[in-house]
Amino acid sequence: MKHIIAATAISILPTVGMSQDLSSFTQSLLGFSCDSEDLPDLNIVFGEYDGALRIIHPVGPKGHLVEKTGYGYKFSLDTSNAYMTKKDDGWTFHYSAEDGPFEAECSSMGDMPKELSIAIWQIVLGGSDLTTVPTQPKPDLAKLCFDSDIGAADIGGPFELVAPDGSSVTDADIITEPTLIYFGYTSCPDVCPIDVDRNAAVLEVLEEGGYSARSAFISLDPKRDTPEVVGSFAQAMHPRMLGLTGSHEQVRKVTKAYRVYYKAHAPIDGEYLIDHSTFTYLVTPDEGVLQFFRREMAPERIAKQLSCYIDAKKG
Structure with missing residues (x-):
């Protein structure tokens, strides 16, 4: 399950009718391999499709948009927000599902050919390296613990x-x-x-x-x-x-x-x-x-x- 970049691209190309060839498509990919007790062998792949960075695995290239941030990435799975945050020694995947919050430790799939890895990092991170993501305030990950986010609802107050x-x-x-x-x-x-x-x-x-x-x-x-x-x-x-x-x-x-x-x-x-x-x-x-x-x-x-x-x- 660790080496699914090429396999993912090959499996979804016929279903989306893309005009790009396989080589140009794979150069737009960034993959993460994650694992935890709740989420064993989870693989997440981002890629460029229709001019935007999206999740192309596991939801397909017409899936949710991915937002690149200072702490990593923010995206949606089903109806909940998910985050991929940078750590000194890797990445952490945070997700709140209907049956509870989940977290998994991840590593970027950096064991591809060097020229392909460089292309991925340049496209997705605008020329920076995965290990040098700028340090910015992280989101309030505590809110990912809940099934839903009530946002700034005007509820409560002094009594x-x-x-x-x-x-x-x-x-x-x-x-x-x-x-x-x-x-x-x-x-x-x-x-x-x-x-x-x-x-x-x-x-x-x-x-x-x-x-x-x-x-x-x-x-x-x-x-x-x-x-x-x-x-x-x-x-x-x-x-x-x-x-x-x-x-x-x-x-x-x-x-x-x-x-x-x-x-x-x-x-x-x-x-x-x-x-x-x-x-x-x-x-x-x-x-x-x-x-x-x-x-x-x-x-x-x-x-x-x-x-x-x-x-x-x-x-």
């Missing part, structure tokens, strides 16, 4: 609520490390207990791997959820989960900031249900809301993405 001991707390007091925030109410008959238990399981998986995070349960029912009630509910789920409540106005402000939908039903015999959205938000002290997770996502999958993020931030 002030009430802690279980009755004290007033702000977002700065609560979000001191990666924090999973969920909005619900303690009288919820089915959805909230399941979702909050899932978030508690995320914390347990992270703890088993040596990672630290916390969770917050914010009540949408300040009338019934006193500080003591919501505090006991959260602590019963996990010791690193904090229950928060507040006045109706405080709850209204935080739900507006996080774009949380909720609506109370008319009471029946003094009891009432509350319809509400069920996203869990990942919030960090430095970057705010990074991601939100749907209720059907397994705790192991969330923990894998969160641990990847923590590792990436450690550098």
Whole structure:
């Protein structure tokens, strides 16, 4: 699998109807051979087609455009971004797929004839050598840990609520490390207990791997959820989960900031249900809301993405 440059060019030429001969086509190629436990024997080849640098293997020469950057290359596979970043002793491939983030160590396919290697480096890198890619700030690879990038979505913001001991707390007091925030109410008959238990399981998986995070349960029912009630509910789920409540106005402000939908039903015999959205938000002290997770996502999958993020931030 290590020597697939010529084979790749030969196999795809008949299918794309290119007028170039094989020699001129292969001189436009740059290949990488990568390997990891998750991505064994992965080969990626870039080439010029229709006047632009594109991925020609494994997606074919009419595939996604490749952007040459100071840290290496940026491109797309399926619907997710991928990066090939330069290291002192080789290259690293970063990709976030539906079932989690992946990373593989790579080497450039430099064992071709010298004149062919030089041609590839000159075409793709504008005359520079693969070993002398200019040093520029790298992208935020931590964001590759997640299935999707919510970009600069205007979600989240400052809030002030009430802690279980009755004290007033702000977002700065609560979000001191990666924090999973969920909005619900303690009288919820089915959805909230399941979702909050899932978030508690995320914390347990992270703890088993040596990672630290916390969770917050914010009540949408300040009338019934006193500080003591919501505090006991959260602590019963996990010791690193904090229950928060507040006045109706405080709850209204935080739900507006996080774009949380909720609506109370008319009471029946003094009891009432509350319809509400069920996203869990990942919030960090430095970057705010990074991601939100749907209720059907397994705790192991969330923990894998969160641990990847923590590792990436450690550098």
